[in-house]
Amino acid sequence: MATESWRGMLSPGTARSAARAININASAQKVEVDNRISLHYYYRIAGNLLRQASIYREEKNLIDLYIILLRFSSLMCETIPSHRDYQALLSKERVAFRKKLLDVINELEALKPLAQHQVDEINKGNIHRTVGVEQNSYDPAFARNQLSNSFTMQQVLARSTSELLQKQTMERNQALEKQMDRRFKKLNINLPNPKEETLSKHSILGPNGLQGSWAGSISGIRVQYPRNVDLLTQDEIPGLNQEHSHDPAILTDTCSQLRNSEMEPVLSLDDGSWSVSGEGSCSVDTNTAEEEIFQLNIRQPSIPPVLTQIQPQPRSISPSRVADPRPGLQKLSHDGDSKPYQKLHISVQMLEIFLKLAEANTKKNLETCGVLAGLLKNSTFVVTTLIIPKQEATSDSCQTTHEEEIFNVQDQRSLFPLGWIHTHPTQTCFMSSIDLHTHYSYQIMLPEAIAIVMAPTDKERTHGIFHLSEPGGVSVIRSCQERGFHPHEEPDDGSPIYEHCSHVLMNANISIDVVDLRNNR
Known part of the structure; x- marks a missing residue:
């Protein structure tokens, strides 16, 4: 322009x-x-x-x-x-x-x-x-x-991403290898030790050990020791479900090695009656190939990079560093270190409307949640629509389902996602660790997004309007990999992990629309 x-x-x-x-x-x-x-x-x-x-x-x-x-x-x-x-x-x-x-x-x-x-x-x-x-x-x-x-836009944006992906791939491969090593070591502890007679019978040097020469296995009975792979499920065997892990070219080379190897009867614990004969004896049948490869102890192709995250072990938090579960006080507008937010207006009637919609669940001690959406005008957000999505609830949690329906309502009406609201049927007015993680996704979408908690049985405060502190609270939740109810470490800057909102105004002149998606079966 x-x-x-x-x-x-x-x-x-x-x-x-x-x-x-x-x-x-x-x-x-x-x-x-x-x-x-x-x-x-x-x-x-x-x-x-x-x-x-x-x-x-x-x-x-x-x-x-x-x-x-x-x-x-x-x-x-x-x-x-x-x-x-x-x-x-x-x-x-x-x-x-x-x-x-x-x-x-x-x-x-x-x-x-x-x-x-x-x-x-x-x-x-x-x-x-x-x-x-x-x-x-x-x-x-x-x-x-x-x-x-000299770079195109794609090269500029992709260069750092490529380096990041390579680093992540190496870290994931190392973690997977360590995990498999630990699993095999654990399994090996429980494997029975072979008898002395069995060892001498199938020793490369024969029954006389170092004093004799190798004469091959003469047993007429095939002896097969317990293997690690026998104790693993198909999903746990590295490379078993990977594409191209039994390429015909690889199997042809394997067959050539079997035919030329003088050690085949020993390595397979075979008495010679099953040895490969003829040029056409090697087949690329998948099941047969897998069995022979495992018996010959040929290493499978390494696991390719997988875009997944290994969940770290929960780290202990010093009691002195555990974040206060209670909300922090409002930050006044003249606090220079606070991040500026656009004002956000809420209808006074909306809180009462939501409680009536949640009444049936509240009587059953089940939580109810809703999504707040609205418009932007004159640098002010206004909550105009209350969306009640399909959901699954317990006494202390609530999970939305069919989230695409929520997005469709917002897109069709050109609404901004301004936050969410939920009930605590029998608990006090605060945000649990699950609530904090839920609100995190709203706040990174829009910094002004809010979380309203309705606690009808709390005698001190029946409702609260909160958001994560920035940058402290947002950083803590972003770094937290735990799920369920758990403590959080207090932010490094000493701020509360979440706080009462100072940019929200209650407005009696705003009308509110309700879209209850639970009725759309």
């Missing part, structure tokens, strides 16, 4: 003009990749950022537009290419968003001097907090230079 077309946006009439000093760096921080979250979800984040940008562009909200475009560029250039599935999945989305990235970079370059001017104007009264656009860690000019040099 040409620079001249932005001249009309220089009037400092945006919602941020009356606010405190603007910190572009804090507002457009890089989103760290989390491979537990699907690549499709990250592309949905990118799509929502472009929708926000479109609204800011129509409203001529220059600074918020610049920040959102920076977030999008960082997401596309730094976060998404680091995802382990980036090269393997969603090729159409990768190409489409790459084209959109070029347009965004062009727009950012045109916006940067104008945004710098407006930020300077707003920050004049806040000299101690003045932060210019040039302090942002992600510079659109740098991105353009990267893309316009």
Whole structure:
């Protein structure tokens, strides 16, 4: 977009003009990749950022537009290419968003001097907090230079991803090899020791040991010792289910080695009556080949790289470092170190409506959850729709199902995902470890996303509106690999892991729509 077309946006009439000093760096921080979250979800984040940008562009909200475009560029250039599935999945989305990235970079370059001017104007009264656009860690000019040099965009984005995938592949292979070694060692402990008579009968040196010469096995009965593979299931045998692990060319070489080997009767514990005869005696029958390979102790092809994660052992947390399960206090708007959020309005009636929808489950001591969605206008999010998805619940957890139906409702109505709401039928008003992990996926989608807990039996607080602290709480949950109910380590910066929201306002003038997907059987 040409620079001249932005001249009309220089009037400092945006919602941020009356606010405190603007910190572009804090507002457009890089989103760290989390491979537990699907690549499709990250592309949905990118799509929502472009929708926000479109609204800011129509409203001529220059600074918020610049920040959102920076977030999008960082997401596309730094976060998404680091995802382990980036090269393997969603090729159409990768190409489409790459084209959109070029347009965004062009727009950012045109916006940067104008945004710098407006930020300077707003920050004049806040000299101690003045932060210019040039302090942002992600510079659109740098991105353009990267893309316009001798590398194509695909090479720039793929180079770091390729290195990351190679490193992950090596680590996974090493972990799998160690795991198999431990399993075989454990099995070997329980194997019976062969008798002295058996050993002498099938020794390479014969029954006389070092004093005699090898004369071959003369037993008329085939003796077969217990093997590790006999004690493993088919899925546990490395390479058994892999493609091309019994290539005809490999089996032909194997057969040639069997025919030319004088040690075959010994290695197979055979008395010679089953020896291979004739050129056509070797078949590529899969079952026969597998049996012979295992009997001859020929090593199977190594396990190929698998995109999976080995779950680490839960590490113990010092009692002094366990995070407080209670929420932290609200951060006031003048706290300079807090991340700025857009305001979010909620209907007063929505809480009562949700409790009525959950009443049947509450009487059965079952949790109920819903999804909050809404619109963006004048730099303010408004919750306009309450979506009740299909779900499975217990007394202390609730899991949504058929999530594609939730996405369809949001897309058809052009709604932003603004958070979620759920009940604690008999518990107090707080967020459990499972709740924190659930909300993490909402908050990386949209920093303003909230979690509402309804606790009808709590006499002190019947409801609470929370979010993870940033960056402390978000970092803790991103690094946590545990599931179920478990303690968390407190953030390194000493902040609470989650806190009451300070950017939420209750509004009696908002109407609310309810979409109950549980009725769509």
